[in-house]
Amino acid sequence: MKLDKYTVGKRYGKALFELAEEGSETDAVYQSLIILDGVFDEIPDLGNILTDVRLTGDEKEAIMNRLLQNFDGLVKNFLKVVFDYNRIDDVPFMIEEFNRRYDIKNKIAEGTITTAVAITPEKKAEIEAKVAEVFGYQKALLKPLIDESILGGVVVEANHRVLDGSLASQLAGLRAALGK
Known part of the structure; x- marks a missing residue:
């Protein structure tokens, strides 16, 4: 049975996080994953x-070696393993899982x-x-969107929680209270 990308990402991301913790390298690995x-x-x-499959092993190896030049230690070894197991296309899911654990x-x-x-920027920081x-965290990193x-x-x-202080939702609540 073939595993979906999300499951593969969770497993590999968890393994990388645990190895990084074991070696007290979580911050360094986090920076490399960015x-x-x-x-x-x-x-x-x-x-x-x-x-x-249209590329030869040598062609893939050349591309991978170019990528590996940017990394060392645990991340480099991790990428080699992921490449050897033909899971390199799942790396974004692995990074996502590592980051989730890092944030927690x-x-x-x-x-x-x-x-x-x-x-x-000042209002965003505020x-x-x-x-x-409010959420009980040390820090919040929020990406600004305009709607x-x-x-x-x-x-x-943030983290599967929503604080809705929009005028649109307040108006909807008012309409509901007035029965319109």
């Missing part, structure tokens, strides 16, 4: 290329902040501090 994630963002088909360990809430108009306090349909206010989604 770089690796950036590579996969820049070249979205990299995983497919490295698992493509370090009490970091990641998510989005949606507003009707752009907010200043909201992040408040969200961290004019919320009319005003703020909607924060």
Whole structure:
């Protein structure tokens, strides 16, 4: 039975996190995975290329060696194993699982902040501090999004929790209370 990408990602990401913890390298591995994630963002088909049956083993090896030049230690060895098991196309899911575990360990809430108009960096930092306090985390990292349909206010989604302070939801609540 072939495992889906999500399951593979969870297993490999968990294994990498546990190895990093064992060697007290979680912060260093996390930083390396940020770089690796950036590579996969820049070249979205990299995983497919490295698992493509139309390429020879030597061609794949040359591409992989080029990628490995950017990493060392645990991350480099991890990538070699993932490549050897032909799972390189699942790396983004592995990174996601590692990051999830890293955030839990370090009490970091990641998510989005949606507003009707752009907010200043100062206001974003203020909201992040408040969200961290409300959710009981050390820190909140929120990606700003703009959605004019919320009319005003703020909607924060972090770690599967939502704080909806949008004008649109307040108006909907008012309509419901008035029976309209």
